[in-house]
Amino acid sequence: MTHTPTYDIAIIGGGIMGCATALRVAEGGMSAIVLDKDDLGQGASGVNAGTLSLQIKRVKLMPYALRGHHLWEQMGDAVGFAKTGGYTLAFNAREAEMLQERQTLKAQAGAPIEFVSNNALRAAEPHLTQKVEAASFCPEDGYANSSLTGQYYRGRLRDAGIAYREGCKVTDIGHSAGFLLTTTTGQIRASRVLLAAGAWLKPLAALLDVDLPVNARVNTVSVTERIPTLMGSVIGHATGLLTMKQKANGTVLIGGGWQGLGTPQDGRGTVNADAVKPNLALAQYAVPALAKARVTRSWTGFEANVPDFYPLAGALPGVPDAYVLGCVRGGYTIGPYIGQLMGDFILGRDPELPLFDPGRDFTKDTT
CATH class of the missing domain: 3.50.50.60 (FAD/NAD(P)-binding domain)
Structure with a gap:
């Protein structure tokens, strides 16, 4: 038996x-x-871009992100943790307004986010485009190696x-x-x-x-060949459609939630070139010198969500x-x-922060 x-x-x-x-x-x-x-x-957990940015988290989830970020920092070298700081950029007036509104709310929720001048931005990241309308900075931002x-x-x-x-x-x-x-x-x-x-x-x-009511997004990540240093911080865009960082080995990881093809039931997703191209174009707009870098690989990973x-x-x-x-x-x-x-x-204990009832009414606005 x-x-x-x-x-x-x-x-x-x-x-x-x-x-x-x-x-x-x-x-x-x-x-x-x-x-x-x-x-x-x-x-x-293993195929995402590894970005640990408080600037791209939803306001209601900020207390969870702050505590999660602290745990990643404790893991340290074992997960390739690096705290580089991060800048989020706006390239026009509409994006600047969006950035101001969103980052102010996130700062009020506890994230150490501040707005920086173009002079300060260019001093810190000289390879960024000169066409920046506004920028925010968070010293806690960084990445790990997923x-x-x-x-x-x-x-x-x-x-x-x-x-x-x-x-x-x-x-x-x-x-x-x-x-x-x-x-x-x-x-x-x-x-x-x-x-x-x-x-x-x-x-x-x-x-x-x-x-x-679970759906799946098919997020795409790309990586370049090893190139000379172009950025020392995590770089993002006000829309959330760009996250970018250069690793210690010189490669640049580029993400931003652009969608590939496929479903979890069919196995691993596939890269959609029509989505990768605008993602890379936005990265190159932010850092023009990326035009000389070759992308060596792009891949996808499924991200689950509910309504x-x-x-x-x-x-x-x-x-x-x-x-x-x-x-x-x-x-x-x-x-x-x-x-x-x-x-x-x-375990029957009271969690430090509230959980999220899976039986809730998903049609209600919980913001």
Whole structure:
């Protein structure tokens, strides 16, 4: 008779949020297992541009981003953390008005954002275009190396004695006196289950007869060849359609949420050249010398969202002892912290900051 391992909680999804939750519940005495259909940290957690900018976070999520940013700083070299500061640029009067309005609200929410003169901007970043109408600066902005996500959390789980399985796709979830998970590597029993699988949340929740209104964006990132230093800070645009930073090895990472093609159910997304071109054109407008740099690779990653673009974080509606965590805009920055909050919630503690009820009315404006 085959033995079926049993845990206090099974966490489906081995990205930042799932792993951070596992570490938190384990600290509270729960036995946990993390399951991922691929390798840990290889979904959205591992293919994004790694930008850790407070200037591009939503006002309501700023307290979460500030605490998440602090956790990334504590991780340090293990995740390639670098605090460079960051500038967000406006190129015309309409963009300048937008920048003023948005960044003022974010500063009021606690982000150390200030507006800077063109002279100060050019002194700090001499390779930027001269056609800047307005700019804001945040000294806390920076980046980490998202490709190190899986390696980092694999080590953390191992050190904490938390079980994990990679290449383990969950194909069925039975719910009677706990949960029986059928996976491609065998069955697992758990008293509780957390769905933390990002863009794959919708089909997973359907296994428990719950319809989550989850959609997926197909964000594109590009990287250049190694070039001489053109920027020392994270550079963004008032519209949010550009994030850019130059790594220590000279390569420049360019993102901004431009959309590729495909769906999570079909596997990895594909790059859409019609979206990459304007992304690169905006980057070149901001830093004209990029015209001489060759792009060596572009890739995509799925970012899950719900209609109001706030997180799903809490109890899965209608299923006792089941939870869901995901759909966080800016999830790379916020992920380590909201995972801790989720862990506290599962442990029966009062989270430091409120979670986001997955059973809420998504048609209401929650701004």
